Amino acid sequence: MLFSYLMPRHKHSQVRVVPQKSRCKHTGTRKLMLKDQPESAITEQPIFQPLDPRVMNLWRLTDGLALAVLLLLLLAGVGIGWWFLPELGLWLVAAWGLLAVGSVVLVLWYPLRAYRAWGFRVTERVLETRSGVWFQRTQLLPLTRLQHVDLERGPLERMFGLASLVLHTAGTHAASLTIPGLEAEYAVRLRDWLVQIGGDDAV
C-alpha cells in the first residue's frame, strides 16, 4: 500500500481495528471485515464503525487531482507574474513552492484525520454518523424516515472497490446523508439491512 506508514494507529479504543490482510478469497481485494460477525448478518452496534481504510487513498487521489489542477493554474499565474514583474519573480516561485509543499502535506495527512473522524452506527433504529475534522458533525437519521437509498459507485470509487450510500429523507435542509468509502459488497448488504430495519411505513 502506497501510504501504509500513514495508517491509523487506533488510539481510540472505540474505533474497531480493521484487519489489514483480510482479502477476499475470490477477488483478492481487501474487505471491511466487521470482527466477530458472520458476513451475512449485520446487527445493531453501539460502537462506531469505521469506513474502509482504502477510502483514504481515494480521498488522497481526488484531493490530489483537485489541488494539482489548482497548483498548475497558479503556476501559470506565476509565469505571467514573472514576465511582467521580473524583480518579484523568485519570490513568486518561492511562494508557489511553499503552497505546493503545503498541499502535498495536506493531501497526505488530512485524509487520515478525516478517516479517523468518520464513524457510523445503528442503535434503536437510528443511524448515527459522525464526521468532520475541524467542524464536527453528528447526523442522526431515524430509519423509519428513509425514503430511498442510493448506492453510488463513481469510476474512481470502482477502481478502489468502494461505494457510497446516500440515504434520503423527506426533510428539507438535510434531506440526504452520505456514507462514503464502504467496501462495495458490504455497502449492498448494509443498504438492504438499513431499508429492512426502516420497514415499509415511510411515505
Add this chain to the structure above:
Amino acid sequence: MMQSETQPGQNGQPEWMAGRLHPLTLVFGVWQGLRGLVALLPLFLVGNRWWAVGLGAFLFTGSLITAGLRYFSFRYRLEGGELITEEGVLERKQRHIPLERVQEIRLEQGLLQRLLGVVEARIETASGQGPEATLSVLGRAQAEQLRQAVQAHAAQLPRSPVAAGTPTPEVVRRLSLAELVLAGVTSNHLLSALVIAGTLWNFAEDLLPHNFYEQVARWLGSQVEFLWAQGAATALLVVLLGVLIVLVLGTFFSIAGSIVLFYGFTLTRSGEDLQRRYGLLTERASSLPRRRIQVLAIEETLLRRLCGWAALRADTSGTRQEAQDGRQGRDVLLPLVRRAEVEQLLPVCFPDLAGESAEWRQVSRLAIRRATLKVAVLSLLGVVAWWFRAPGWWALAPLLAIPLSYAINLQSYRHLGYALSERYLRLRRGWLGRTTHIVPVAKVQAVELRQTPFDRRLGLASLYVDTAGQAYTGGGPRLGNLPLAEAQALAQTLAQRAAATVYKG
C-alpha cells in the same frame, strides 16, 4: 349547471365521480383574449392599424382555441381512491393522484369568477413542485364535491382516528374588521403596499406605455438634482417630509391590503380538516388536513408583541415557497390572534398536545459571552479602522456597542429555550420579536449536531432538527450553545422517539 355524475357509496359519500371543467372555461378564454387585446391598443392608436388588427385577431383566436381545447379535452374522475386527470388532444396525459397523498386543496375565486359562480381548484401533494393538478375552472358545487370526496376518503383511512361520515364544521376563529385593521397596522408595511400595487398592477399593466419606467427614473433624477441645487437644509426637510408621507401612506396601504387580502377570515375545523376562507375581491379557500402540519410557528413581531398579539404559521410537507405566497396569504394559518388565546388554539392543530406539559430548559450561559465577544471583536476592528482614518477620542465610540450588545444578549438568552415533552418539541427564541416553534416528534426527519472548533473548546454544540416543508416557518428549528452531553442526549432521544413512530405525510 352540474357537470358531474356521482354514485353514492354506503354512507352517502360519493365513491366514484367523474366530470369535466365548467363550460365557463370558454368564457375565461375570451376574457384572457380580450386582456391580450388591450396590450395592442397603443399599436392600434399610434402604429399600423392593419398590423394591430391582424395580430389582435391572431392572439384572440389563439387564446380562444387554447381554452376550447382545454375545456373539451380535460377530464377528471375519482376512482379507487385516486384522482385521475386526463388532458391533451394529440398526446393524452393521464395523471393519477392517490387521495391519501393530497396535502391541501386550494380554491380561488377572482372577482369575475365570483360573479359567475366558478372556482379555480389547485391540488397539492408532498411533491413540493407546486400544485399537482390545477382545475380551472369548476362550478362551485363541483369543487365543493371534490373537496368533500377527498376529505371523506381521508376519514376512511385505517389509521385515521376519525369515524367516517361528514363531520360538522366548527368555527375556530373569525377575524373581525377591527382585527384586520390592527393586523394591517402591525404588519410589514412594505409587503402590504406590494399587495395593493400587485392588485392594481394586474389591471394596469396592459395600459401603461412601454417606456413608463424610463420616464419615472428620469423624473426622479431631475427632482434630486433640483433639490441638491436648493441647499442641504431644504433637501433634508423634503426628505423628512417624504419619509413621513411614505409612513402614513404605508400604514394606509397596509390596512387596506390586510382588509383586501383577509376580509372575512374564518378558520374552521371540520373533522381532521382545517379550512381557511378569506378575501374581499379574490376569495380564497384552502383545506388542509391537520395531520399534515410538520412545524407550527407562533410569530410575535416587535409591534405585535407589544400589543400582545401573534400570528400562526404552519408548514405542510408539500409547501414550496413561491413569490406570490405572501400576497395570497398562503403563508399564515391565522394572521392575527391574541397571544393569550394561542395556547387554547394549539390543540386544534395538534389534538394530542393538550395533555402534555414540559418545563422550559435554557442553553448554556456561555451563549451571552460568546455573542458579546463577537460584537466586541467587530467593534475593536471598527476602532482600529476609525483611528487610522481620523485619530482622536471619537474613534473609541464603537466600543459603546459592547455593553449594549451585552444587555441585548442577556435578554435574548432569557427568552431562549426548549421544552421536550412526550410527543412534541418546542423551541423559542428572540427578545424584541419572538418566535416559538412546535414540532411533533413524529414529523422529525433527521437530527444533526454540529460543533465548530470554538464549540469544542467550550464543550458546546448546536442542534438542528430537520422536517419536511420549511417554507413559511423560517427554515427549520435550531438551537445553539447546548452543553455537549445535553445536546447528545436530546438528539438521541428525539431520533429514537421519531424512529418509533410512523411518519404519514
